[in-house]
Amino acid sequence: xxxxxxxxxxxxxxxxxxxxxxxxxxxxxxxxxxxxxxxxxxxxxxxxxxxxxxxxxxxxxxxxxxxxxxxxxxxxxxxxxxxxxxxxxxxxxxxxxxxxxxxxxxxxxxxxxxxxxxxxxxxxxxxxxxxxxxxxxxxxxxxxxxxxxxxxxxxxxxxxxxxxxxxxxxxxxxxxxxxxxxxxxxxxxxxxxxxxxxxxxxxxxxxxxxxxxxxxxxxxxxxxxxxxxxxxxxxxxxxxxxxxxxxxxxxxxxxxxxxxxxxxxxxxxxxxxxxxxxxxxxxxxxxxxxxxxxxxxxxxxxxxxxxxxxxxxxxxxxxxxxxxxxxxxxxxxxxxxxxxxxxxxxxxxxxxxxxxxxxxxxxxxxxxxxxxxxxxxxxxxxxxxxxxxxxxxxxxxxxxxxxxxxxxxxxxxxxxxxxxxxxxxxxxxxxxxxxxxxxxxxxxxxxxxxxxxxxxxxxxxxx
Numbered sequence: 030x031x032x033x034x035x036x037x038x039x040x041x042x043x044x045x046x047x048x049x050x051x052x053x054x055x056x057x058x059x060x061x062x063x064x065x066x067x068x069x070x071x072x073x074x075x076x077x078x079x080x081x082x083x084x085x086x087x088x089x090x091x092x093x094x095x096x097x098x099x100x101x102x103x104x105x106x107x108x109x110x111x112x113x114x115x116x117x118x119x120x121x122x123x124x125x126x127x128x129x130x131x132x133x134x135x136x137x138x139x140x141x142x143x144x145x146x147x148x149x150x151x152x153x154x155x156x157x158x159x160x161x162x163x164x165x166x167x168x169x170x171x172x173x174x175x176x177x178x179x180x181x182x183x184x185x186x187x188x189x190x191x192x193x194x195x196x197x198x199x200x201x202x203x204x205x206x207x208x209x210x211x212x213x214x215x216x217x218x219x220x221x222x223x224x225x226x227x228x229x230x231x232x233x234x235x236x237x238x239x240x241x242x243x244x245x246x247x248x249x250x251x252x253x254x255x256x257x258x259x260x261x262x263x264x265x266x267x268x269x270x271x272x273x274x275x276x277x278x279x280x281x282x283x284x285x286x287x288x289x290x291x292x293x294x295x296x297x298x299x300x301x302x303x304x305x306x307x308x309x310x311x312x313x314x315x316x317x318x319x320x321x322x323x324x325x326x327x328x329x330x331x332x333x334x335x336x337x338x339x340x341x342x343x344x345x346x347x348x349x350x351x352x353x354x355x356x357x358x359x360x361x362x363x364x365x366x367x368x369x370x371x372x373x374x375x376x377x378x379x380x381x382x383x384x385x386x387x388x389x390x391x392x393x394x395x396x397x398x399x400x401x402x403x404x405x406x407x408x409x410x411x412x413x414x415x416x417x418x419x420x421x422x423x424x425x426x427x428x429x430x431x432x433x434x435x436x437x438x439x440x441x442x443x444x445x446x447x448x449x450x451x452x453x454x455x456x457x458x459x460x461x462x463x464x465x466x467x468x469x470x471x472x473x474x475x476x477x478x479x480x481x482x483x484x485x486x487x488x489x490x491x492x
Contacts, residue, residue: 031088031380038288039185043382048252054085054092055247058255062099063123064108066310070294070301074257076324077291077332079136083420084379095246096139098124100146101232106221130311133320135422143242149224151241152233155275156213164274165213169204172214172228179270186262211267213237236267254285258292291332321423322347328385356396358428360411369412392417434489450486
């Protein structure tokens with residue numbers, strides 16, 4: 030079994046991954062708040078976690094991956110009221126779009142995808158426990174967590190008290206005991222969705238959702254908690270505090286053992302944000318580029334590093350995939366060695382804190398081996414290449430389909446193309462190479478590229 034090392038945000042260092050139970054790895058990642066389209070920053074988190082899960086499923090016999098849907102939130106309520114669309118319809122629409130978009134990026138649907146609104150009972154029970162243990166208090170119809178009652182608050186993010194206040198989503202209210210106390214339950218007006226509770230009709234705060242859903246679906250402790258760097262504080266810090274306090278855990282690792290956070294996606298060195306107007310929506314990008322191209326772009330640099338998003342990185346990924354698919358096309362009639370496994374080099378790269386850029390380099394080396402090796406070795410190298418591609422979530426398409434053989438871009442009648450190809454074949458059979466070249470030139474003017482193979486002439490739209 031591979032020796033895996035992961036950079037644990039809890040302690041901020043690379044550590045040997047030692048499973049709680051090597052027969053069953055349990056992973057949780059914070060999913061989307063479904064009120065709008067996902068942007069490429071959201072997609073990076075999903076793709077990174079998907080790579081982690083794929084690699085763990087290759088390494089261990091059983092892996093359970095949970096990633097939630099936040100379908101109750103103040104932003105959702107605001108959009109629902111402004112658009113006059115019922116919350117259930119709004120969240121249902123964007124949940125489906127999110128899952129469809131992620132599937133196009135090769136992100137497998139989580140084994141469990143719990144919705145916040147389906148776990149209100151568990152959240153209320155957790156809040157009750159925190160009140161009993163005097164970690165939470167009631168003020169002005171709110172229930173708040175008292176951060177001074179949890180001694181390890183700030184351990185994950187390494188923030189001091191001033192930084193904690195600055196990073197909080199909640200404005201400092203006069204009913205708080207401490208400025209950085211956070212809301213567990215808040216009252217709802219008649220226009221807002223609400224559930225009955227010991228504290229009146231209301232709804233949960235954001236942070237309590239993941240604590241309740243992670244415990245319900247995975248039990249505690251679980252192996253790995255993932256998410257974007259922006260969630261480290263306050264969301265994950267608060268998640269640790271409330272869960273550990275409720276269960277009398279002294280060490281945050283009694284909740285989740287390893288914490289994985291991917292870096293920001295930037296544009297010209299600046300973090301993407303709506304205020305700067307530099308947000309790229311996945312739904313829009315998928316209209317321009319194949320999902321695998323976007324996925325490889327997101328995996329092109331180490332997950333912990335910032336990723337500067339631009340057309341160059343996308344075009345480079347496209348060229349890389351085109352090259353890999355051409356190698357597969359050249360060997361399309363080669364059977365796959367069923368005994369072939371991912372190469373040791375790729376596994377070694379991923380075992381070192383998911384070094385995806387090195388893994389991609391090694392995959393390109395495998396493609397070179399497949400191109401240059403002896404015929405009796407091709408079955409093995411092709412099997413290795415596809416096995417590695419499966420873990421990375423690439424090379425999942427048919428080479429001819431990816432390279433667009435037999436398809437046109439400009440609604441050109443494929444029957445016309447076939448007629449011209451038959452005319453060219455007839456000219457070649459009659460040794461009339463001048464006429465054959467004229468047909469090739471005509472096809473080229475139409476934007477059609479042809480290739481003569483041992484099985485006949487094939488064609489595709491020019492890139």
